[in-house]
Amino acid sequence: MALLRDMTLGQYIPGESFVHRLDPRTKIIVTMLLIILLFLVETFQGYGLIALFIGGLILLARLSPRFVLRGIRPMLVIILFTLVLHVFLSEGEIIGQLGPLKVTKEGLFKGGMMVTRLLLLIIGASLLTLTTSPIALTDGIEAILSPGKRFGLPAHxxxxxxxxxxxxxxxxxxxxxxxxxxxxxxxxxxxxxxxxxxxxxxxxxxxxxxxxxxxxxxxxxxxxxxxxxxxxxxRTKMKQLLFTGRDYAVISLTLTFAVIVGSLF
Amino acid sequence: MSIRVRDLVHIYQAGTPLATEALRGVTLEIQEGEFFGLIGQTGSGKSTLIQHLNGLIKPTQGSVEVDGQNLWERGTNLKEIRQKVGLVFQYPEHQLFEETVFADVAFGPRNMGLPEGEVKERVEEALAMVGLAWEIADRSPFELSGGQKRRVAIAGVLAMRPKYLILDEPTAGLDPMGREEILEEIRALQRQGVTVVLVSHNMEEVARLVTRLAVMHDGRIIAHGTPEEVFSKGEVLEEVGLALPQIAQLMHRLRERGLDIPVNIYTVEEAREAILRVLGPKQGKSARFLTL
Incomplete structure (x- = not known):
């Protein structure tokens, strides 16, 4: 039960920062872009840049980095499991042996890669929920999905x-x-x-x-x-979602960043 | 022998931006055999405090001792403490889970590892204490009425034969008759020697029953003592949104108007007697006619 209480993933920390005040749609789009980017990039340099970008967002959101990092704790088992699987089960140049288990160079590289990817994924996603109230979040999702209504998607x-x-x-x-x-x-x-x-x-x-x-x-x-x-x-809404200059700026900045990093690394 | 709480501080989610201080230094002693009342508004820290008394939550600072044993010292058997300090939560019927009333009440004694014969004896005894017929033991707790479910749940704690019994708002959501019956049963338990702690925000209820009480506000105890002592500080209580029992208010007003009348009165009958006594035999007679 302590595990559930320590879970920062999915928790909302009220605040008035720049990130908090962004339109939820903006934050959802930015998060989606980052997730896509994380799956495209396959070098550590690329991950480094994404980490910097996410770090910048944490600062902008005025969240305590320690608190954000605590969100990783419940996922540690999965992360370790991924690492172990990759390190021992990949084919390639053998650099060490533990009984029947072979450690390969490619395995280490892939494992490190997957772990970094997972860590950044978790932190990026928790950044969204930490700065967006659940109500705003679902409002944003409904707004993003609503074009699908024409094809019978029950967005609301x-x-x-x-x-x-x-x-x-x-x-x-x-x-x-x-x-x-x-x-x-x-x-x-x-x-x-x-x-x-x-x-x-x-x-x-x-x-x-x-x-x-x-x-x-x-x-x-x-x-x-x-x-x-x-x-x-x-149905009408009391709080209408409204894109402002800030939102356009953040989205275009993220998009530019994603295109550059995605094509270079 | 007593439950002793010293400088108790409890902070929920300490070290996060969501940290909230629920108890800000509570010192309290509950003597064996007494009927102790704990009153306060919702959010005053009552529930947090009582969960410390049987070691369900750990103090952030301060200590809790039951019969001289510190709960968070090495080697303390919390299971034994929880058997000794029975805790009935608010709406306890929400924790019923077994297929039969018998099995549910037997949950505690079985966890204590008692032989089946003694378990049965204790279930019988506990059901009788809360005024339930033995025939009910084979029925599903989910098909009982609200008041019966509440009784089954209380019996589940009584079956462990606790020395101290803490009840968090045991009458919440019951109709006036159910309320009276439950309170009467609790009073009977106390007369049999069980130390009772009654948590409530209902002044009338507490005033009539308890021998001593503490008033909580914002994580602190702001008044404690006998009902007379506490209710003499009417202003303090009103400041934190708790009103004196209505009859006590009436007595205070009459006294302010110059009537030589005791103020430590909490039931209508007592009040009537006292007023008649003060008004004297002659006037008293006409007053009696009036009330009859």
Missing amino acids: ELAMMMTIALRFIPTLLEEMDKITKAQMARGADFETGNIVQRAKSLLPLLVPLFVSAFRRADELAVAMEARCYRGGEG
Whole structure:
């Protein structure tokens, strides 16, 4: 449970910085560009430049670098796993041997590459969620997807589903925390025993959690219907998204950066 | 023997931009056998404080001792402490999970590793304490009424035979009758020797029951003592948005108007007696006619 609480990925830190005040669409587009770029670039020099770019954004957003880096912690296992797989399972020039496992030069290079790519991906993506409130984020996604409505893409419904899901993550975490504590107060033990015992010990958590999730879903549905919710048709917004000069500047700057770095490295 | 809390500070998400200070130095002692009340508005730190009392959360600073044993010292068995200090959360019925009432109430005793015979004995005893019939034991807790579910959940804690029992808003969301019944059962438990800590924001409820209380505001204890002592500081309570029990307010007003009347009165019946006594036999008679 501590793992979930330490998760900075997906958390929003309110602020008034330049990055915070950008249109959510801008931030989504910039993040997408960076992600595409990360998959195009295949040299460490290129990654260095992207790291600098992301570092600049962190400074602009006035976030504490230490806090941003903490977001990596829950992903460490996956990152290490990737590294190990690449280092030992790649074909190529052998530079060391550990029993039947061969360490290759190409493996080291590829592994290092993948790890850097993953790290930058996580940091870049968490930068988006750290500086954009969930509501703004889904508004942005809805706006970006809305051209797809003509082809039958339910943009509003998708955004609404996301909003609801995001809205209930903290609630469910809180609920989970409360139920965990209540069962611990009755002597429940979630930390010792073998896998089967531990899986069994989760039952006293999961049953109440599901019961309450369904209860909440039911209540929410009734509350929405009571207020005549009927989807996106004809719906207006209190906060209109508005592109300003800042947004155009940031997008064109990122685009230029992406084209240059993408073609050079 | 007591629960002793010293200079307790708790900061949630310490070291992040979201750090919030929930407790800012709380010192408190709960004596064995007493009926202790903890009152305060939502967000005053009551729930954080009680979760420290059985070691569910670790203090950022300060210490908690149960019967002289520091909870966060090496070698302290927290499982034993949690059995000794029973904690009933707010809306405890949300934690029911078993297929039958019996199994749910038995969860605690089974976790203690008791033999099945004793488990059964304790479940029976606990269900009786909260006024539930034994026939209910085979039913699913999910098909019971709200008040019954609440009772089952409380029985789940009682079945561990705690020496100290902490209840966080045990009457929240119940109708007046259910409320009275639950409070009556809690009072009976206390008479049997269980130390009870009742957390509430309902002054009327606390005033009638407890022998001592503490008022929390913004992570601190701003008043504590017997109900008389605490309610004599009416202004302090009003400042933090807690009102005196209505009857006590009436008594205070009557006293201000020059009536020689005691102010430590919290029920309508007591108030009536006191007023009649002060008004004297003659006037008292006509007053009696009026109220009847």
